[in-house]
Amino acid sequence: MNNSLVVVTAASAIFYGTPLLFASLGELLAERSGVLNLGVEGMMLVGAVSGFWAVQTVGGPGWLSLLTAVAVAALAAAATSLIHAFLTVTLRASQIVSGLALTIFAGATGLSSYLGHVANLGGKPAHHEFDAIDVFGLKDAPVIGPILFHQNALTYGSWVLVGLALLYLYRTRPGLHLRAVGESPATADAMGVNVTTYRYVHTMLGGALAGVGGAFFSLAITPFWLDGMTSGAGWIAIALVIFAFWRPELALVGAYLFGAFSSLAFTLQARQVHLPPEVFSSLPYLMTIVVLVLVSTGWGRRRLGAPAALGVPYIREER
Amino acid sequence: MIRIERRLTEARWLLVAVPVGSLIGAVILSSVILLATGHDPLGTWQRLLDRGFLSEGALSATLVQATPLLLTGLAAAAAFRMQTWNIGAEGQLYLGAVGASGAGIALGSQPAALVIPAMVLAGLVTGAAWAAIPGVLRAVFRTNEIITSLMLNYVAGLLITYLIFDSQSYWRELSTFTSRVFPQGKYLSAAAGWPSVQIAGIAIPFGFLLGMVAAASLWLLYRSTRFGFEARVIGDSRAAAHYAGIRTRRKIVAVMALSGAFAGLGGAAEIGDFRHVLDPRGLQQASFGYAGIVVAALARLNPFAVILVAVLLGGLSNGGFSLQGADFPAGLVGTLQGLILFCALAGELLVRYRVRVQRPRRSPVHPADVATVRPA
Numbered sequence: 001m002n003n004s005l006v007v008v009t010a011a012s013a014i015f016y017g018t019p020l021l022f023a024s025l026g027e028l029l030a031e032r033s034g035v036l037n038l039g040v041e042g043m044m045l046v047g048a049v050s051g052f053w054a055v056q057t058v059g060g061p062g063w064l065s066l067l068t069a070v071a072v073a074a075l076a077a078a079a080t081s082l083i084h085a086f087l088t089v090t091l092r093a094s095q096i097v098s099g100l101a102l103t104i105f106a107g108a109t110g111l112s113s114y115l116g117h118v119a120n121l122g123g124k125p126a127h128h129e130f131d132a133i134d135v136f137g138l139k140d141a142p143v144i145g146p147i148l149f150h151q152n153a154l155t156y157g158s159w160v161l162v163g164l165a166l167l168y169l170y171r172t173r174p175g176l177h178l179r180a181v182g183e184s185p186a187t188a189d190a191m192g193v194n195v196t197t198y199r200y201v202h203t204m205l206g207g208a209l210a211g212v213g214g215a216f217f218s219l220a221i222t223p224f225w226l227d228g229m230t231s232g233a234g235w236i237a238i239a240l241v242i243f244a245f246w247r248p249e250l251a252l253v254g255a256y257l258f259g260a261f262s263s264l265a266f267t268l269q270a271r272q273v274h275l276p277p278e279v280f281s282s283l284p285y286l287m288t289i290v291v292l293v294l295v296s297t298g299w300g301r302r303r304l305g306a307p308a309a310l311g312v313p314y315i316r317e318e319r
Numbered sequence: 320m321i322r323i324e325r326r327l328t329e330a331r332w333l334l335v336a337v338p339v340g341s342l343i344g345a346v347i348l349s350s351v352i353l354l355a356t357g358h359d360p361l362g363t364w365q366r367l368l369d370r371g372f373l374s375e376g377a378l379s380a381t382l383v384q385a386t387p388l389l390l391t392g393l394a395a396a397a398a399f400r401m402q403t404w405n406i407g408a409e410g411q412l413y414l415g416a417v418g419a420s421g422a423g424i425a426l427g428s429q430p431a432a433l434v435i436p437a438m439v440l441a442g443l444v445t446g447a448a449w450a451a452i453p454g455v456l457r458a459v460f461r462t463n464e465i466i467t468s469l470m471l472n473y474v475a476g477l478l479i480t481y482l483i484f485d486s487q488s489y490w491r492e493l494s495t496f497t498s499r500v501f502p503q504g505k506y507l508s509a510a511a512g513w514p515s516v517q518i519a520g521i522a523i524p525f526g527f528l529l530g531m532v533a534a535a536s537l538w539l540l541y542r543s544t545r546f547g548f549e550a551r552v553i554g555d556s557r558a559a560a561h562y563a564g565i566r567t568r569r570k571i572v573a574v575m576a577l578s579g580a581f582a583g584l585g586g587a588a589e590i591g592d593f594r595h596v597l598d599p600r601g602l603q604q605a606s607f608g609y610a611g612i613v614v615a616a617l618a619r620l621n622p623f624a625v626i627l628v629a630v631l632l633g634g635l636s637n638g639g640f641s642l643q644g645a646d647f648p649a650g651l652v653g654t655l656q657g658l659i660l661f662c663a664l665a666g667e668l669l670v671r672y673r674v675r676v677q678r679p680r681r682s683p684v685h686p687a688d689v690a691t692v693r694p695a
Contacts, residue, residue, distance in 0.1 A: 038465065083661060092672075093664040096404055096465065100612055101664060105657020109606050111352075113650030118356045227649070232473045239466045278481040285470040289456070296462040318325070 002146050009260055009267055011146040016221070017259025018155045019044070019213035019230070023237035024244065024251045025158075025165055026209025030081075031241055032169070033202035034182040034309040036095045037084050039102025040210050041234025043077040045112035047211025050076035052218040052225040053119050055126050062128040069128075070154070070215055077211025078204040080106050085203040089196055092313040108228025121225040130154055130220040154216055161209075165248040178202060182307030185314040195314050210234065232285060239288045243295055245305035254291075261287050322675045329670065337666035338617050338628070344662035349655050363647065370641050371634030379515075379522040383593050384640075385633025387412060389530040390585030391611025392618065392625040393537055398578040400541060400620050401554040405575055407453060407468030408582040409608025410475030411446040415586025417479060418445030420490060420504065420597040423511035423590065431510040438511060438587050439529065446583015447576040449475065454575025458568035464575070472608065479599040490597045504597040513591035526588025530629075533581060534622040541622075550574055582608060606653075610636065613656045617663050632656065 002008075023040050030037050037043075051073030058068045084102050087093040106112055116122060130152040132139075139150035169175040180188040181198045189195050213233070218225050236258055244250035265280030350360035371381055391408040398405035418441035426434045453467040482488040484502045492498040492505045513525040541547035553560040553567055560567055585607060594601060614632055618624035639652035668674075 087661065087664050091665050091668045093667055097612075097616055097660070098664055100406065100609075101616075101657055101660035104609050104613060104653060104660060107609075107653065107657075109609075110650055110653030110657050114352075114648050114654050115356075115650070117648040117650060232470070235466060235469050239463075239470075242463065242466075276481055276485045278477040278485060282474045282477045285473045288470050289462075289467050292466060293456055293460050293462050296460045317323075 002140070002142065005267065005271070007143055007146055009263055011150065012263035012267065013256045013260035014147065014151055014155060015259065016262040017255040017257075018151075018158050019216040019221070019233055020237050020240060020258055021158045021162070021252060021255035022154075022213035022216065023210045023234060024240040024255060025161060025248060026206035026213070027237055027241050028206075028244065028246055028248060028251055029165070029178075029202045029209070030206030031310055032178055032182045032246060032307055033199045034185060034307055034312065034314070035085070035088060035199050035203045035206075036099065036311045037081065037102070037203060037206055038096060038099025038238065039081065039084055039106065039234075040206075040237050041230060041232065042103035042106030042110065042112070043080050043207050043210040044214030044217070044230045044234045044237075045108060045228065046080045046106045046115075047073035047077040047214030048218040048229055049112045049116045049119075049121065049214075049225060050211070051215030052121055052126060053115070055128055055219060056121065056124070065128050066130060066153075066219065069219060070212055073211040073215035074208035075211070077214065078208040080111075081204050081207025081210070082200075084207075085200045088313060089199045089203070092315060095311050095313075103234070113227045116225055116227060122227070124224060126219055126223040128219075129223040130216075152220055154212070154220060159252075162248050162252050169248065179307075182309055185309050189314070189316060199314075210237070213237070236284060236288050239292055242306075243291050245295075246307065247305060257291075258284055258287065322677055323668075324673045324675060326671060326673050333670050334619065337670055338619065338624075338663060341617060341659055341662035341666050342631075344665075345655055345658035348658045348662070349651070352654065353651075358646070363651075366642055366647070367635065367638040369638075371638030377634075377637070380641075381630065381634040381637045382521070382527050383524055383633075384637040385629045386524055386526040386530055386588045386592055387585035387605070387607040388610055388614055388633050388636070389527065389626055389629035390533065390581050390588065391607050392614030392629050393530070393533055393611075393622060394578040394581035394585070394608075395611045395615035396618065396620040396622060396625055397537055397581060398574055399615060401550045401570070401574050402557070403454075403457070403554075403571055403574050403578075404465045405450060405453070405468050405578045406465055406612070407450060407471050407608070408578070408585075408611045409606060410468075410472035411449045411579040411582035412586040412589070412608050413472075413475040413479050413602055414449040415442035415446040415583025416590050416594075416597060416602060417482065417490070417586075418442050418583065419587030419590045420507065423507040423595075424489065424505050427508040427511060429510065431514075434508075434511045435513060435525070435591065438513075438591055439584065442583045442585075442587025442590075443580040444583070446586060447580040450579020450582070451572060451576045454572040454579075457575070458571045464571075468575075476599070476603055479597065479602065483597060483599050507590070507595045511591065512595055513588070515592070524588070524592040526584075526592045529584065529588065531626060533584065534626050537581075538622040546570075546573075582611070585611075605636070610656055613660050616660055619663075632659075 023044055027040055051069040054069040054072035055065050058065045084098050087098045088095045104110055132150045132152050135149040139145050177193045178198055181193060181195050185195045214230055217229050240251055240254040243254045261284045265283055353360040353363055370377060372378060391412060394408040419438040422437040422441035423434060426437050453464045456462040456467050457464040482490045483504050490504050492503050515522040515524045549565045550570055553570055614625055614628045618628045636652050643649055
């Protein structure tokens with residue numbers, strides 16, 4: 001029963017959806033502050049390469065090495081996102097072009113590739129990787145066992161994060177301020193909220209989470225480093241934020257939906273379904289387009305949930 | 320105290336100074352990265368300059384690299400001017416390459432006068448058609464064109480891989496035993512190779528000439544036609560365009576298709592001028608589509624400036640390709656391009672705003688002074 005296509009797909013949907021969940025939660029927080037960051041793909045690749053570098057360099061027990069790697073990935077990607085924050089918040093540059101610049105700068109033909117080659121990371125397996133944990137010894141429980149009780153630590157971490165994001169956004173004062181900054185920065189400013197600080201902090205928080213998502217690729221999915229290894233996951237994460245109507249709990253649903261599209265490709269191929277591999281590989285990209293079209297009709301038309309000031313620089317003198 | 324004020328008039332000298340400053344800034348910043356990773360920046364730049372521009376035949380090779388960059392740069396400039404974000408030039412270029420090489424194979428036995436126009440046309444049409452997909456989705460469903468056009472890049476990349484590596488397609492060479500084991504595309508006949516014009520010892524590829532014509536027509540289109548005027552109005556204020564009765568939806572599809580046609584022509588030129596075969600790996604490694612965004616931004620969306628910037632960045636990637644190795648790690652070119660774009664964006668602040676350093680006033684007006692005025 002636990003080998004049935006549905007259970008296997010569901011379990012691996014969660015696995016493949018985890019990096020998307022991290023990245024889209026991060027992007028969601030940044031966008032809630034009014035900063036659209038199209039550099040997610042670049043930041044994820046920076047996270048992937050720096051996390052992998054850390055796990056190869058830092059010694060000690062496996063768990064410590066992995067923990068350090070995740071922290072390094074988050075810090076490196078947050079530092080990358082600082083460029084975007086500076087250009088768009090302080091210098092009022094176009095958020096779209098700046099985000100694209102970030103992806104070109106850090107992406108598959110940019111800094112992440114440069115660092116990977118300079119540190120000679122290619123072609124070697126990771127010293128440690130995130131293994132699935134058998135929680136409460138329930139991994140063999142029918143149906144729910146492999147799905148819920150046999151995932152790795154980062155996946156469980158992402159569940160906690162969704163809960164924290166929900167609490168933060170809807171039950172705390174800074175969360176309220178964050179939403180105010182994204183909806184109407186002028187009002188927030190008049191309330192005494194520092195718009196600039198909020199935008200900086202949440203853009204960098206978004207970067208850090210994208211970095212963790214990227215590290216998931218190099219430390220859990222493939223366990224080695226490859227140039228451009230996220231292959232568009234960052235862009236799918238941006239689409240997921242729209243799909244989720246800027247709500248963390250829906251980002252979870254969306255991430256696992258897209259995780260399922262990615263995993264279906266592997267599962268079906270392993271089960272000898274004879275179709276060209278490109279058909280399976282293009283599934284997540286095509287489904288992103290389909291899903292975006294679906295949410296942009298109907299209630300998406302009213303831009304439900306989109307922060308009103310998304311993409312607009314805040315200039316106090318011109319409010 | 321530093322004050323940032325909006326400029327009411329554009330300072331002309333800044334339009335040149337900012338891009339030049341951006342290049343210099345990017346070189347300085349990447350020198351820091353090179354130093355931090357234990358490379359000698361001066362030597363690296365010298366070799367890059369040498370391989371890209373100065374050495375024997377370098378400029379001819381640079382122009383071949385610059386051709387697709389020029390066209391993807393125009394693709395980005397055409398769309399961005401209307402605030403339509405076509406990020407899909409990469410995929411549109413692949414499709415243009417598919418179309419042009421298909422036409423080249425089909426008409427292989429015909430004279431060049433027939434094959435080359437057919438390749439150009441096929442590149443334009445396939446590129447435009449691929450770009451029209453996100454354009455129509457944007458116009459009809461208001462779907463974010465940034466993400467859809469980008470997703471189609473990955474699909475296009477998989478499509479060309481499929482055509483050569485995982486199918487028995489029309490584009491794949493199947494006549495010899497080795498080509499069946501090691502998949503490769505069909506090479507085009509000599510008639511399908513695009514000519515080049517020799518000027519002062521530099522070979523100017525036919526695609527580059529086409530690109531210059533395309534730049535001039537884009538400039539004319541935006542400057543002196545109704546279509547261009549309406550597109551500019553949409554770019555400056557979508558609401559104003561709507562009130563003026565401009566058909567924004569049609570224009571979005573048209574501009575996306577135009578932008579895709581430029582990118583598709585870039586793909587056709589890459590086949591005709593350089594590769595003469597549909598080569599998925601080579602096309603994907605070059606990533607001309609994304610670099611086109613850098614070209615357009617540095618040229619501040621001016622078509623003529625795009626030509627100049629394309630040659631500059633073409634030299635950079637030409638030098639980068641031929642130098643790639645231990646001394647010149649992969650990824651450096653993209654890093655440099657990203658830094659150029661960052662600097663250009665930062666410089667944009669100077670174009671639009673005036674940065675003033677003000678000293679605090681010596682004798683501030685006290686509220687008390689005002690209060691002393693009493694009614695008589």
